[in-house]
Amino acid sequence: MKNLLSISLIALLTFSLTSCDETRQVLNTGSRVELNGTYNVEVLNGAKVNNGATIIFNGLGKTVSGNAGCNTYNATFTVENFQLNIGDVALTRKSCADMSKENEFIAALDKVNSYQKNGSTLTLLAANGATLISAKAAN
Numbered sequence: 001m002k003n004l005l006s007i008s009l010i011a012l013l014t015f016s017l018t019s020c021d022e023t024r025q026v027l028n029t030g031s032r033v034e035l036n037g038t039y040n041v042e043v044l045n046g047a048k049v050n051n052g053a054t055i056i057f058n059g060l061g062k063t064v065s066g067n068a069g070c071n072t073y074n075a076t077f078t079v080e081n082f083q084l085n086i087g088d089v090a091l092t093r094k095s096c097a098d099m100s101k102e103n104e105f106i107a108a109l110d111k112v113n114s115y116q117k118n119g120s121t122l123t124l125l126a127a128n129g130a131t132l133i134s135a136k137a138a139n
Contacts, residue, residue, distance in 0.1 A: 033059045035079070035115065038066075039122050039135035044105055046131065051101050055122070055135055068105050070096035075109070084115045084124070108132040 036059035041049060054066035057077070064086055065074035071094050076087040086109050096102070113127040120137035 034117055035059055035077075035084075035122070038138040040138050041105065041133055041135045043131070043134035044101065044108060049101055049105075053101075053105050054138070055133070064109075069102040070094055070099065071102065073106065073109075082114060084112055086110070086112050105133070 035057040037057060039055045039057075041051075041053035041055060043049065044053070051069040052067055053069045055064060056066045057064050062076055062078065063074060064077045065072065067073075068091065071092040073089050073091045075089045078085045078087075089106055089109055091106060108124070109132075111126050111132055112124045114125045116123045116125065122133075122135045122137070123131055124133040124135075126132050
């Protein structure tokens with residue numbers, strides 16, 4: 001009887017852990033699909049911007065790319081338990097008149113820890129919950 005109870009407990013624990021992993025994978029895939037699309041950056045570190053910066057999430061390819069204001073960029077990203085991590089950013093190196101907003105944008109991408117999506121607005125957040133980037137879906 002003791003062996004039967006032990007085997008039942010182990011089976012239940014194994015099933016629970018497997019179910020949790022599958023649920024986590026579904027949530028992470030759903031998050032990548034939710035991010036999928038092109039966004040125009042409107043706010044950077046609390047200040048309105050209009051320098052043409054864009055963010056393009058490819059949920060299936062797990063990549064993020066776009067225009068940083070002058071140069072184009074790309075990186076990989078992961079979503080794990082609602083935490084968003086953008087990998088190392090590769091950036092073209094054209095020389096532009098004012099690189100300050102572009103440099104600030106790339107630095108902000110490096111600090112992204114999570115996101116919120118409300119309608120067509122995507123907000124990228126730091127670990128402390130501060131808004132780094134706010135962008136609207138492109139039509």
